[in-house]
Amino acid sequence: MTLSDKPYGKIMKTYIDELKTNARNISLMPYYILGVVGTTISIFVVVILNFFTPLDPIQNLILGQCQSLTWNRVVMYYLPRFFLILGISCFAVIMGSSLILRPISLCLNLLKKGTNPSPQIIEAAKRRLLNLPFLVIPVNVLMWVIFPAMAGTSTTLAGILDHRTVITLSARASMVGLIASGIASHWMEVLSRRQLIPFFFPNGQLNLSEGVATISLSRRIRATNRLIAIIPVTVLLVTLITLQWEIEASPVPAVTYGRGIIVFTFVLFLWTLVFSKQLTRLLCKNIVDPINDLAQVLMNVRKGRFDRRARVVSNDEIGFAGDVVNEMTKGLQERKIMQQSLTLAREIQQNLLPKRDPSLPGLDIAGKTIYCDETGGDYYDYLLPEIDKKDRIRIVLGDVSGHGVASALLMATSRALFRQRSALQGTLAEVVTDINRHLCRDVEDSGNFVTLFGIELNLSEKYLKWVRAGHDPAVLYDPAQGRFIELKGEGVALGFDDTLKYRENMISNLSGGQIVVLCTDGIWEARNSSGVRFGKQNLYQIIQENAHLSSREIMELCINSSYRFQKENTYQDDVTLIIVKVL
Numbered sequence: 001m002t003l004s005d006k007p008y009g010k011i012m013k014t015y016i017d018e019l020k021t022n023a024r025n026i027s028l029m030p031y032y033i034l035g036v037v038g039t040t041i042s043i044f045v046v047v048i049l050n051f052f053t054p055l056d057p058i059q060n061l062i063l064g065q066c067q068s069l070t071w072n073r074v075v076m077y078y079l080p081r082f083f084l085i086l087g088i089s090c091f092a093v094i095m096g097s098s099l100i101l102r103p104i105s106l107c108l109n110l111l112k113k114g115t116n117p118s119p120q121i122i123e124a125a126k127r128r129l130l131n132l133p134f135l136v137i138p139v140n141v142l143m144w145v146i147f148p149a150m151a152g153t154s155t156t157l158a159g160i161l162d163h164r165t166v167i168t169l170s171a172r173a174s175m176v177g178l179i180a181s182g183i184a185s186h187w188m189e190v191l192s193r194r195q196l197i198p199f200f201f202p203n204g205q206l207n208l209s210e211g212v213a214t215i216s217l218s219r220r221i222r223a224t225n226r227l228i229a230i231i232p233v234t235v236l237l238v239t240l241i242t243l244q245w246e247i248e249a250s251p252v253p254a255v256t257y258g259r260g261i262i263v264f265t266f267v268l269f270l271w272t273l274v275f276s277k278q279l280t281r282l283l284c285k286n287i288v289d290p291i292n293d294l295a296q297v298l299m300n301v302r303k304g305r306f307d308r309r310a311r312v313v314s315n316d317e318i319g320f321a322g323d324v325v326n327e328m329t330k331g332l333q334e335r336k337i338m339q340q341s342l343t344l345a346r347e348i349q350q351n352l353l354p355k356r357d358p359s360l361p362g363l364d365i366a367g368k369t370i371y372c373d374e375t376g377g378d379y380y381d382y383l384l385p386e387i388d389k390k391d392r393i394r395i396v397l398g399d400v401s402g403h404g405v406a407s408a409l410l411m412a413t414s415r416a417l418f419r420q421r422s423a424l425q426g427t428l429a430e431v432v433t434d435i436n437r438h439l440c441r442d443v444e445d446s447g448n449f450v451t452l453f454g455i456e457l458n459l460s461e462k463y464l465k466w467v468r469a470g471h472d473p474a475v476l477y478d479p480a481q482g483r484f485i486e487l488k489g490e491g492v493a494l495g496f497d498d499t500l501k502y503r504e505n506m507i508s509n510l511s512g513g514q515i516v517v518l519c520t521d522g523i524w525e526a527r528n529s530s531g532v533r534f535g536k537q538n539l540y541q542i543i544q545e546n547a548h549l550s551s552r553e554i555m556e557l558c559i560n561s562s563y564r565f566q567k568e569n570t571y572q573d574d575v576t577l578i579i580v581k582v583l
């Protein structure tokens with residue numbers, strides 16, 4: 001079975017190819033160096049604290065019979081023992097680190113050899129990487145408890161130190177080791193975030209990994225604060241208790257006791273300053289750096305730039321926030337691209353509508369479309385069946401079901417069909433019948449349809465013909481009689497039945513001042529905040545009261561009145577209004 005045949009498929013194969021490409025730049029050496037350096041510093045701190053401890057057994061052991069520290073004693077006695085202890089400790093640290101890093105090392109070695117590791121090996125390496133800081137602490141603490149206990153037991157059995165002094169030294173070493181473990185854990189996290197986590201998790205989403213330990217930011221902060229507060233006090237308390245034991249067995253002058261306590265406390269204070277500053281700095285770095293990165297990404301979002309992604313390097317609250325921000329910016333980027341496409345589509349669709357109203361002798365025509373989205377399904381057009389004659393015009397008004405991109409595409413199709421068919425001979429009814437047959441093939445089984453109302457005005461013969469295909473009837477307003485005539489007629493919407501034959505209706509004896517109104521339902525179905533419709537009666541009243549104005553003025557009055565009626569609401573449907581006034 002090849003890798004591409006496995007459940008992970010092509011995505012996993014691409015991911016492994018990227019790992020193999022970048023694996024040569026990855027090294028685990030910094031982790032071993034961190035362990036050795038941390039152990040060396042910790043042992044040195046233990047030596048310093050022991051040197052300044054005001055306990056006679058320890059002072060006698062350090063200074064020897066001459067009760068003075070000489071270079072010869074340092075070189076011949078202390079340095080060999082120091083390096084022996086350091087060597088043993090560093091060896092243990094290296095072996096322990098190697099054991100902890102084994103799943104990661106195995107995966108990296110396979111990648112560097114050009115071999116495809118199994119998904120199980122990769123997942124094991126990723127789990128171990130995320131658990132690394134939590135594994136370092138118990139291993140370090142265990143080492144700092146076992147080794148001092150073993151050394152103390154040996155010195156007690158050999159009669160070099162009494163059990164009380166051994167308890168003091170062992171407790172002190174354990175406390176120093178606990179501090180070292182905390183610092184090492186934070187440094188381990190810093191190293192992982194620099195290289196290994198971006199390597200294994202290029203797209204973040206660390207919180208999706210299973211079998212991984214997590215710790216919240218609040219717990220991490222509380223644990224660090226307690227470590228800084230408790231450890232120095234514990235070291236001092238154990239030292240004072242041991243001193244009390246010694247004083248009870250062999251009293252010492254108060255001046256000597258006080259001086260020793262002051263010196264030891266001052267050294268302990270300096271050590272506390274150093275390790276607390278280091279712990280706090282590492283904690284702040286691990287928390288503040290990701291937050292600053294998130295802030296930079298959000299600043300880019302505010303400026304309209306969505307190409308930058310947050311660097312997700314943890315599985316805590318900040319890591320989760322980073323994943324959410326990345327998903328958000330990706331969605332915003334896709335939305336921006338879609339918005340640009342819709343804006344372009346809107347421009348194209350606007351160009352499909354008439355750029356200007358026709359100027360014909362005896363007629364005053366004005367039309368306008370307002371889309372509720374970037375694109376819509378309303379359509380109107382002016383068609384001149386005979387270009388060389390200016391006494392006859394056809395006006396078509398269509399309303400595609402729904403609105404948005406899908407409606408816009410069907411609207412463009414309808415426009416193309418009308419223009420193409422109108423260039424040929426035929427009555428308005430024949431044109432609509434042929435277009436319906438073509439549209440039925442395009443929208444078959446889609447559930448989409450187009451309602452249409454088409455009129456033909458002939459000025460020389462003074463007639464108005466119309467074809468209705470499922471659309472609301474247009475109206476003819478006769479100011480002489482002061483009434484509105486609905487231009488009714490039979491006809492189903494286009495796209496339902498390709499066998500339908502549409503019929504023309506006609507009114508003759510057109511006279512000056514009469515107004516033909518064609519509109520889609522978006523204008524009179526507009527609602528205010530109370531849910532009340534604008535209604536046809538309001539529309540008719542505006543036309544009746546302003547019949548003496550031009551077609552464009554009447555059209556603008558109708559649209560503006562409908563818009564004001566809605567108040568804070570906006571149009572929920574496309575709006576198209578055409579006013580034709582006979583002069």
